[in-house]
Amino acid sequence: NAGVKVNGIWAQDWSGIRMTSFGKRVMWNWKWNSENYPQLDSRIKQWNKEGVQFLAYINPYVASDKDLCEEAAKRGYLAKDVAGGDYLVEFGEFYGGVVDLTNPEAYAWFKEVIKKNMIELGCGGWMADFGEYLPTDTYLHNGISAEIMHNAWPALWAKCNYEALEETGKLGEILFFMRAGSTGSQKYSTMMWAGDQNVDWSLDDGLASVVPAALSLAMTGHGLHHSDIGGYTTLFEMKRSKELLLRWCDFSAFTPMMRTHEGNRPGDNWQFDG
Structure with missing residues (x-):
């Protein structure tokens, strides 16, 4: 009514909601939750016709009680603990597996999650959250100490998102924004935000x-x-x-x-x- 143009609608909880004592959290299972957002695919198409983009949310972890984590675990795509089991991080009343971005197969798999579940859905952008939460006592596929990899992790996470756009021909068309960064992330991060x-x-x-x-x-x-x-x-x-x-x-x-x-x-x- 005020004549202000809207360029995008951001639904951080597009993948679902998890209620905790901290408050309303996103369900870390990176696919469209049709119960919360029925007919989202057709809505996105309609918004696009009106010049409005739909923006979503993702981070490099998968909730331990959801199917993407189960799939990653079966494939051996999660970072490991000292006993060789999957390293699960406590994120405030729920646990998440760390997708091991140093594992080429896990890295490629997560890019496909972005391509199939976000880009193909029609997302015009997303918050690529976290990147700084690599536990320093976890064990990675490339054999390098997590203490050494910790500061490289944000750039690796940015690169994963960047390549998903590049490989689908969407670079320059889709925008993702991050809060974590390190040397090298400037090449891949399309935008930053100041954090929480x-x-x-x-x-x-x-x-x-x-x-x-x-x-x-x-x-x-x-x-x-x-x-x-x-x-x-x-x-x-x-x-x-x-x-x-x-x-x-x-x-x-x-x-x-x-x-x-x-x-x-x-x-x-x-x-x-x-």
Whole structure:
């Protein structure tokens, strides 16, 4: 009604929702959840006709209680623990397997997950989350210490996404954005975002922290950046106010992307429809 053009609709929970004491989490099983989003495939086609892209979410882990993790485990595609079993990371009331991106077969398999379940669905972009959570005591296919591989992991994760676009002819057409980076990720990351800010004004992890984050990204060669409008993390009595949301919008108008986030506890935060 205000005449503002909408370029994209971002549904972080396109693959499902997991409710935890921390709040609303994404189901880490990277395929369209038709119960939450019925007829999403046809909706995406309609949105595309109207010049609107659909954006999704993915990270390099798979929830241990879901079928993608089961498939990865059977194929031997997960990083290992000291006993040779699959290394499962506790992510807050659920566990996730680490897809071993140093294993060429696992790397190719995960690219196919991106191609089939996201690109073929019609996604015009996605948040390629995490990348910094490689456990340093896990064992990888390439035999290199996880302590050594830890800082290389974000670049490897970025490369996986980049190549999925490149191999499908979608490079330059589809946008993915990341929060983790290291030397070499500049070549592959198409955009960065500032991470999971608190829903407050603070310099340490609120709205004020986004400015030095943007400057740091620019100085390391990541010129395209943005942030979660309104912040993400609600803890304790912290709640997003209307004023914070609007001022964050003001700031984001001067960044390459304006993207809102409902936060981990949407009911506690001021939303546009609040």
